[in-house]
Amino acid sequence: MRYEILxxxxxxxxxxxxxxxxxxxxxxxxxxxxxxxxxxSADQLISEIWEGKAPRRANxxxxxxxxxxxxxxxxxxxxxxxxxxxxxxYMLTIGSDEFDLHSFQQFVDMGRAYAREGSHEETIxxxxxxxxxxxxxxxxxxxxxxxxxxxxxxxxxxxxxxxxTLIESRLALSRHRELVGELQALIAxxxxxxxxxxxxxxxxxxxxxQADALWVYRTARDILDDELGLEPCHxxxxxxxxxxxxxxxxxxxxxxxxxxN
Numbered sequence: 727m728r729y730e731i732l733x734x735x736x737x738x739x740x741x742x743x744x745x746x747x748x749x750x751x752x753x754x755x756x757x758x759x760x761x762x763x764x765x766x767s768a769d770q771l772i773s774e775i776w777e778g779k780a781p782r783r784a785n786x787x788x789x790x791x792x793x794x795x796x797x798x799x800x801x802x803x804x805x806x807x808x809x810x811x812x813x814x815x816y817m818l819t820i821g822s823d824e825f826d827l828h829s830f831q832q833f834v835d836m837g838r839a840y841a842r843e844g845s846h847e848e849t850i851x852x853x854x855x856x857x858x859x860x861x862x863x864x865x866x867x868x869x870x871x872x873x874x875x876x877x878x879x880x881x882x883x884x885x886x887x888x889x890x891t892l893i894e895s896r897l898a899l900s901r902h903r904e905l906v907g908e909l910q911a912l913i914a915x916x917x918x919x920x921x922x923x924x925x926x927x928x929x930x931x932x933x934x935x936q937a938d939a940l941w942v943y944r945t946a947r948d949i950l951d952d953e954l955g956l957e958p959c960h961x962x963x964x965x966x967x968x969x970x971x972x973x974x975x976x977x978x979x980x981x982x983x984x985x986x987n
Contacts (some may be wrong), residue, residue, distance in 0.1 A: 728824040733861025750775050753869040758818035761879045767815035768891030826859045834855045846895035853892040890921045902929040917949050920959050931969050
């Protein structure tokens with residue numbers, strides 16, 4: 727069986743997507759998956775579902791949702807009991823089942839290792855595989871308590887850092903022309919992400935579009951000033967000066983260490 731949380735929550739058995747249940751049941755499963763291998767207290771699950779507005783019988787409600795999940799997973803998994811009671815709450819054990827989050831982290835770890843070695847083709851393969859696991863907005867149908875919301879925030883940051891590192895390796899392999907359009911789209915979606923501006927400036931400069939590269943710097947400077955009252959970061963300023971003086975290094979890329987959960 728396979729659990730998937732890098733998008734809407736899914737449980738897949740033999741290529742068949744199974745219906746988990748109502749939103750509150752999905753939320754309990756999402757919280758347990760995010761904290762897989764660790765105890766999630768009943769109070770945390772209550773807060774996850776009702777966010778400080780719990781009814782009087784909230785504990786009984788959690789008991790019912792856990793019971794429903796156990797029955798569901800027992801039918802799907804057919805080996806052992808993945809959810810166990812561990813005071814003060816419950817713990818989900820992945821065991822031999824697949825989990826897209828674990829696969830993502832493994833691909834990212836391998837990609838970072840290859841990037842540090844300068845093995846850019848392998849970096850691209852690993853990080854590309856990591857990104858194919860994303861299916862849309864993370865856990866968009868479940869309640870957003872502290873556990874789920876903090877995970878969603880981390881996951882989006884991890885995805886963006888994965889994209890940044892992947893682009894660095896593509897730049898290192900002189901694939902600058904094919905990156906221009908992609909980076910323009912990424913900047914439109916993430917206008918405060920300075921790394922994408924730097925990467926676009928570099929891609930344009932290497933494509934003999936020096937004026938366009940400098941225009942990107944001015945755009946970044948104006949947006950950062952309007953939105954945050956900040957100047958561009960040192961990496962952007964250094965690249966602008968290097969473009970103006972024609973002293974851009976052939977390998978003007980930096981490999982990110984990335985985020986952890």
